[in-house]
Amino acid sequence: MGSSVASVFSSSLLLLALLSVVQAEVLFDSNLTTGRNTLSGAAPLIIANGGTSGLYPDQTLFAYQDALNTSSQPLALLCDLQLTKDNLGICRTGLNLTTSTFSYKYNVSSTYVVNGVPTHGYFSVDYMQADLLNPNFTTAVQPNLARSPLFDQYFPLLSPDTVGRVHLSSPTTFWLNVEYPSFFQQHPGKNSLASYLTDLLASPSSPAYLSATEVGILRLIGPTARRSRTSLILKVLDPDTVEQSTNTTYGTLLQNLMEIRTYASGILVPKNLIWPINDKTQYLQAHTNLVEDAHKAKLSVYAYDFANDQYPNSFNYSFDPIAEYLAYVGQADFSVDGVLTDFPSTASEAIRSEKTQQNSNKLVISHNGDSGDFPGCTMLAYTGAINGGSDYIDCPIQITSDGVPICREDANLIKSTDILTNHALWQTYYTSYAGFQNGSSGVFTFDVPWADISTLRARMYSPNAPETSRNTANDNVEGVLTLANFLQFAKSNPGIGIYIDIQNAVYLRMAHSLDVVDAVINALKNANLTSGTNKVLIASEDSSVLLAFQQSLPFLQRVYHVPSNGNNPDIVTLPEIKTFAGFITIPAQLVDPTDDASKNPTYFLAAPTQVVKQAHDQNLTVLYYFAQNEFSSFAFDYRADPIMHINSLVMYYNVDGIITDFPATAYDFLHRNQCYKPTLSTTSPNYSMLTVVPGAFFPAPADATAPTLQVSEPPISFQVPGGPTLSPTAAKSDAAATKMSLTLFSTLSLTSLLLHELL
Ligand SMILES: *[C@@H]1O[C@H](CO)[C@@H](O)[C@H](O)[C@H]1NC(C)=O
Numbered sequence: 001m002g003s004s005v006a007s008v009f010s011s012s013l014l015l016l017a018l019l020s021v022v023q024a025e026v027l028f029d030s031n032l033t034t035g036r037n038t039l040s041g042a043a044p045l046i047i048a049n050g051g052t053s054g055l056y057p058d059q060t061l062f063a064y065q066d067a068l069n070t071s072s073q074p075l076a077l078l079c080d081l082q083l084t085k086d087n088l089g090i091c092r093t094g095l096n097l098t099t100s101t102f103s104y105k106y107n108v109s110s111t112y113v114v115n116g117v118p119t120h121g122y123f124s125v126d127y128m129q130a131d132l133l134n135p136n137f138t139t140a141v142q143p144n145l146a147r148s149p150l151f152d153q154y155f156p157l158l159s160p161d162t163v164g165r166v167h168l169s170s171p172t173t174f175w176l177n178v179e180y181p182s183f184f185q186q187h188p189g190k191n192s193l194a195s196y197l198t199d200l201l202a203s204p205s206s207p208a209y210l211s212a213t214e215v216g217i218l219r220l221i222g223p224t225a226r227r228s229r230t231s232l233i234l235k236v237l238d239p240d241t242v243e244q245s246t247n248t249t250y251g252t253l254l255q256n257l258m259e260i261r262t263y264a265s266g267i268l269v270p271k272n273l274i275w276p277i278n279d280k281t282q283y284l285q286a287h288t289n290l291v292e293d294a295h296k297a298k299l300s301v302y303a304y305d306f307a308n309d310q311y312p313n314s315f316n317y318s319f320d321p322i323a324e325y326l327a328y329v330g331q332a333d334f335s336v337d338g339v340l341t342d343f344p345s346t347a348s349e350a351i352r353s354e355k356t357q358q359n360s361n362k363l364v365i366s367h368n369g370d371s372g373d374f375p376g377c378t379m380l381a382y383t384g385a386i387n388g389g390s391d392y393i394d395c396p397i398q399i400t401s402d403g404v405p406i407c408r409e410d411a412n413l414i415k416s417t418d419i420l421t422n423h424a425l426w427q428t429y430y431t432s433y434a435g436f437q438n439g440s441s442g443v444f445t446f447d448v449p450w451a452d453i454s455t456l457r458a459r460m461y462s463p464n465a466p467e468t469s470r471n472t473a474n475d476n477v478e479g480v481l482t483l484a485n486f487l488q489f490a491k492s493n494p495g496i497g498i499y500i501d502i503q504n505a506v507y508l509r510m511a512h513s514l515d516v517v518d519a520v521i522n523a524l525k526n527a528n529l530t531s532g533t534n535k536v537l538i539a540s541e542d543s544s545v546l547l548a549f550q551q552s553l554p555f556l557q558r559v560y561h562v563p564s565n566g567n568n569p570d571i572v573t574l575p576e577i578k579t580f581a582g583f584i585t586i587p588a589q590l591v592d593p594t595d596d597a598s599k600n601p602t603y604f605l606a607a608p609t610q611v612v613k614q615a616h617d618q619n620l621t622v623l624y625y626f627a628q629n630e631f632s633s634f635a636f637d638y639r640a641d642p643i644m645h646i647n648s649l650v651m652y653y654n655v656d657g658i659i660t661d662f663p664a665t666a667y668d669f670l671h672r673n674q675c676y677k678p679t680l681s682t683t684s685p686n687y688s689m690l691t692v693v694p695g696a697f698f699p700a701p702a703d704a705t706a707p708t709l710q711v712s713e714p715p716i717s718f719q720v721p722g723g724p725t726l727s728p729t730a731a732k733s734d735a736a737a738t739k740m741s742l743t744l745f746s747t748l749s750l751t752s753l754l755l756h757e758l759l
Pocket residue numbers: 029030031
């Protein structure tokens with residue numbers, strides 16, 4: 001895209017397009033459920049900040065259309081006013097044109113005094129409106145570097161007159177913001193802002209809401225606004241910032257809400273004036289009384305600064321933007337009257353998300369417990385997972401050098417313990433193995449005896465760092481759990497399922513003479529969890545492990561874990577998997593991958609995949625791994641919205657369960673959120689929440705091939721008489737390999753024949 005912009009967007013077409021889309025079906029039901037404590041008692045207003053500016057360049061046709069297509073009512077489209085040389089308007093944010101537009105033709109830059117500060121840049125007041133609206137002259141670009149630049153230089157700028165017409169054919173309203181009133185009262189000419197606004201408010205594009213950062217212009221335009229029934233809103237900046245027309249700080253202004261009521265019907269405030277965040281801990285503090293106090297003064301309160309991809313944000317929200325909106329609109333005692341957001345579809349989900357019981361048969365399985373909020377595999381994490389609604393809590397099995405099975409997210413202790421603070425310990429064991437984790441160095445559990453590991457403290461691991469880091473407040477609080485501890489804890493929580501993920505069993509047996517399978521079987525027997533009356537799932541990436549369980553503990557359900565980075569040519573097919581497992585885990589890379597990173601990556605979804613369907617054809621229960629809330633963990637298509645990701649996984653891809661670092665988020669959506677409608681099909685016309693379909697943005701190229709399931713296992717599982725022989729490359733450099741005993745797997749001979757058939 002990008003070359004033939006001009007032919008697509010002549011200005012008359014633009015207007016038509018914006019008007020016509022409004023007549024398209026409105027996807028959301030209009031009866032909203034949250035936020036009954038607004039001043040008017042009506043649902044909170046969703047104010048789309050330049051449309052869906054989280055996805056498209058702001059204040060462009062697609063950004064506004066998308067907001068209309070994916071948001072609930074009441075909805076307002078916001079335009080940030082900049083005046084032009086001919087005293088007309090364009091919609092852009094920031095005085096400097098070059099922050100959000102691109103042009104080879106800008107030929108005038110100036111230095112103006114803005115709020116007392118000489119400021120250099122490319123200003124709209126130096127250009128004619130007709131030039132700035134002409135896509136041959138300038139186009140919009142995405143100013144936020146965390147977002148996709150793919151739509152840059154594609155869309156022309158829009159005028160307030162165009163956006164303001166939205167209400168002519170839809171319940172959606174128009175919100176005009178004036179960020180620099182004093183500047184535009186003097187530029188391009190004297191009294192230019194008041195004169196422009198007087199004309200606009202008398203036109204069919206008159207805004208329903210007009211916000212400004214200054215008292216002076218609000219007072220001046222008051223009589224005109226009364227005639228056009230425009231609500232005037234004071235936009236409040238940082239409390240320490242001086243408001244230009246009164247020469248007092250915004251903090252001082254807010255101390256007299258009755259005074260504000262004399263020139264405005266509402267205030268637009270930074271959200272942290274309502275829910276402050278402790279800078280150090282990133283915890284949410286008690287909310288202020290601003291909303292209640294303003295409502296007593298009959299002032300509406302709109303909050304700004306909402307964006308799904310904001311970081312840092314409070315840890316209390318667990319990286320879930322819905323949780324954040326609900327703090328503002330879902331309280332029993334107060335609600336803001338509106339939220340200004342770059343992602344209006346997510347605000348819509350939140351406003352519709354009143355807790356109701358939903359019957360979902362989708363499984364929620366924790367990954368290292370509630371590891372998004374607490375150090376993984378600790379009591380805190382497991383308790384969080386149970387409280388959050390997990391169907392299963394998981395223990396990823398590692399083993400100590402003396403054979404004690406423990407729960408740890410990785411064999412490398414450096415990843416999530418404090419071992420680096422114990423100099424003697426890590427120096428003793430720091431090493432690498434050519435046959436393990438691609439030869440990378442670490443301190444591995446299988447080298448260290450339990451006596452040493454039991455002295456370590458658990459720490460937070462942040463898989464999406466450096467973009468986002470998780471809460472480290474609970475580091476060093478707990479030690480390492482053994483499998484026996486874990487099973488005992490799980491049994492004390494009736495109804496909770498147990499998910500045992502056996503990792504590296506073949507390598508450990510081959511190279512280190514450690515039998516994880518026997519260790520797990522013994523632990524399960526000791527805990528009396530072998531009968532099948534308990535919910536126990538045994539997962540492994542190695543068929544021989546599952547076969548061993550099939551033989552020795554046949555009542556337990558088995559899960560074939562498809563590794564995310566297998567690179568071995570031996571292929572196990574789905575019908576083969578079905579012979580030893582009822583469940584299969586499939587990594588994100590095979591279900592909803594982003595496009596090929598090796599060629600010009602866009603980080604949008606690649607071609608649709610069939611793997612889940614193929615597994616279903618074999619009657620395998622499909623578990624997706626891993627769902628994470630952090631916006632950087634999934635494709636741009638999901639609009640930085642972890643709920644939209646989960647919704648698409650269950651509605652479009654039809655997975656049966658989700659293995660997640662944030663089990664509470666998945667549970668809340670599947671069981672308590674009206675937006676999830678398990679009984680409606682994706683094609684139902686009144687299905688309200690957007691289900692992302694791959695290729696919606698960029699149809700896959702004709703030669704694109706969807707990934708298929710190419711499960712590969714380690715070269716060979718183990719050497720047995722009559723069985724397949726050891727691959728010469730496996731464990732070659734691992735000293736312990738030669739010491740391998742042939743009788744380590746108790747069930748080995750029983751399964752060898754079956755295995756031989758399989759491979
Ligand atoms: C909204 O709710 C009211 C009262 O409960 C009902 O009369 C109306 O039909 C509903 N509207 C829609 C669009 O569902």
